[in-house]
Amino acid sequence: MERSIFTGANLIDGEGPARRDVTVVVEGERIASVVEGPASDARPGDRVIDLAGRTLMPGLILCHFHGTFHDFTTGKAPALGLEHTPAILTLFAEQHVKLALDCGFTSVVSASCPHRIDPSIRDAIDLGLIPGPRLWAASRELCSSGDVVDAQNRLWHYELGNGGTARKADGPEGFRAAVREEIAWGADIVKLNVSGGHGVAPAGELVSMSPEELSAAAEAAHLRGKKVRAHVASRQGVLECARAGFDVIDHADRMDAECIDAILEAGSIVVPSMLYTQRFLSVMEAIDFENEAQAMTGMPRIESARQTVERVRGVREDFEYTRSIVPEAHAAGVPMVIGDDYGTAVLGQGEYAKELEFYVKDVGIAPLDVIRWATRNGAELMGRGAELGTIAEGKYADLLVVDGDPLADMACLQDGDKLLAIMKGGLLVKDQLDAFAIG
Ligand SMILES: [Zn+2]
Known part of the structure; x- marks a missing residue:
């Protein structure tokens, strides 16, 4: 040979x-x-x-990726998998997995997709139909009735139901059934949207799902040999996800010492994904909202200029807090990986490798450790460290x-x-x- x-x-x-x-x-x-x-x-x-x-x-291994995101912004509605037809979104995903491989990412873990696109893209790569990295397919994003995904990004009068990326579930049995079905449709990892906040809005203190719902979702995934990940920014939410045994905690903006202990005990992996927030702030803080009538608000809801300014200020506070807690969590032994919301208005597909430089220069993580996040830890997340x-x-x-x-x-x-x-x-x-x- x-x-x-x-x-x-x-x-x-x-x-x-x-x-x-x-x-x-x-x-x-x-x-x-x-x-x-x-x-x-x-x-x-x-x-x-x-x-x-x-x-x-x-x-390199990218552990938070949305193949269908293309200049995606929560400022345009409807979004979350409804901004284009499923066929167009699939073509974007095909383009973006190729781009990830061309950027040196030989494995990519998805963090949610609409219309069950990920499993088909994964299979097309494995069959040699299209070029791409080793892809871990994600589910839709499980949310609960009236939470930030259901109610805020998808206004009630659209009557969108379970369309696009969002899939509603309620009660432990509802979550169990939703997780099982998403896995049956080909997901390697199931995503839940557990709290609002991160990036475009402050983390706040709320959790959208009960501990029983979180435990049921995690257990249902684990019984089928699959992993479960959570968009979660609030302190209480991070704590409850770790206690429920979530494998991956995305964002974790407001984690504290108690959360870090729970994360270490659960063996969860954290995706700090701070580059998106930094970009969002650099755009939003440059806008004079008080004097600009047509300012981008970042969300399809009616918001006064003062409310927007307050929201951006809250995101800044979270960001500075996260910047101080991430090195602490890292030093305490919390495994971290790279990955973020690429394909959004402020952070483009193809900018993936910028994250490594960001964690060295802006967060103060040692270069060798950031390389470990982007290689070894990513493989551990996929359960393929060997x-x-x-x-x-x-x-x-x-x-x-x-x-x-x-x-x-x-x-x-x-x-x-x-x-x-x-x-x-x-x-x-x-x-x-x-x-x-x-x-
Ligand atoms: Zn995401």
């Missing part, structure tokens, strides 16, 4: 510190060996690539060759010209390595 041998690599393996002058051998779809020093056993037919100090690292996420013998060869050192400057991951090669399962989906081939 033909092998690819990468020598002279600056190896960032997703686990330990970087190592210089490492040789990695890829055979078939897996990594055959990782050894210090030059290649010693090249055979005829092997492709030997001398990276001469360039970086070899695991393919096969993906790091560079080690026997794992799938999901690899990037980077002309630069992300630990010195994370921005190099945002530059397509510096991503010299992208390998998924031993296959090079991008290959600009001919100049470095020595055999």
Whole structure:
């Protein structure tokens, strides 16, 4: 079998510190060996690539992704999967999974989709019909009657019922049935919208679902061997999701020390997703709402200029709070991953790698830790830590060759010209390595 041998690599393996002058051998779809020093056993037919100090690292893993989002904004209604036909949304999703792979993301975990689009996109990728990363399909977003998804983004007089991304459920049995049905339709992970807040509005203190509903949803998913994730921003909501055994806690804006203990006990993974909020604030705080009649409000509801200013101020307070608690949670051992609401008005699809630089520069997380979030921890979230996420013998060869050192400057991951090669399962989906081939 033909092998690819990468020598002279600056190896960032997703686990330990970087190592210089490492040789990695890829055979078939897996990594055959990782050894210090030059290649010693090249055979005829092997492709030997001398990276001469360039970086070899695991393919990145994005753990909050909405394939159908395209310039999506809650300011235009109806939204949440009703902004286009299912066919158009599917075509956007096809485009965006390809884009994610082209950006170096070899695995992507969805955070909700309308019209059961994710499972078909996942299957189309696995069948080789379209290019894309390893995709974990999400359910629709389970909400409860009258909560922020049901009532605020989808005004009652639209009479939208269960259309688009939203699916209403009430009572423990209602949630159990909804989770089972979403899994039957192909979801790998089930999403619940547990509290309002995050990004466009303050977290507040409310929880939209009862502890019994949360526990029923988590149990129903786990009994079918699937995972469950929650959009949740309020302190009480984060606490109750962790206690209910949610695998993934999205946003967690107002988590505190008690939440951190509960998260550690439950073994949940947190998606801080702060880049969207930062972008939202940079746009909204530049608008003079008191004097601008046509200002974007971010939500399809009637809101006075003063209320908008108050809302933005609340989001700013949450953001500064989250910026202080995320490093604390990280230091306490809470596993974190990257991923955010790309495809929205303030944060475009394709900007994925900017998140890594953001957590280093704006939140103060060490570069090596951010790399772990974006590789090893993502694989753990998918329950595939033994096969993906790091560079080690026997794992799938999901690899990037980077002309630069992300630990010195994370921005190099945002530059397509510096991503010299992208390998998924031993296959090079991008290959600009001919100049470095020595055999
Ligand atoms: Zn989202």
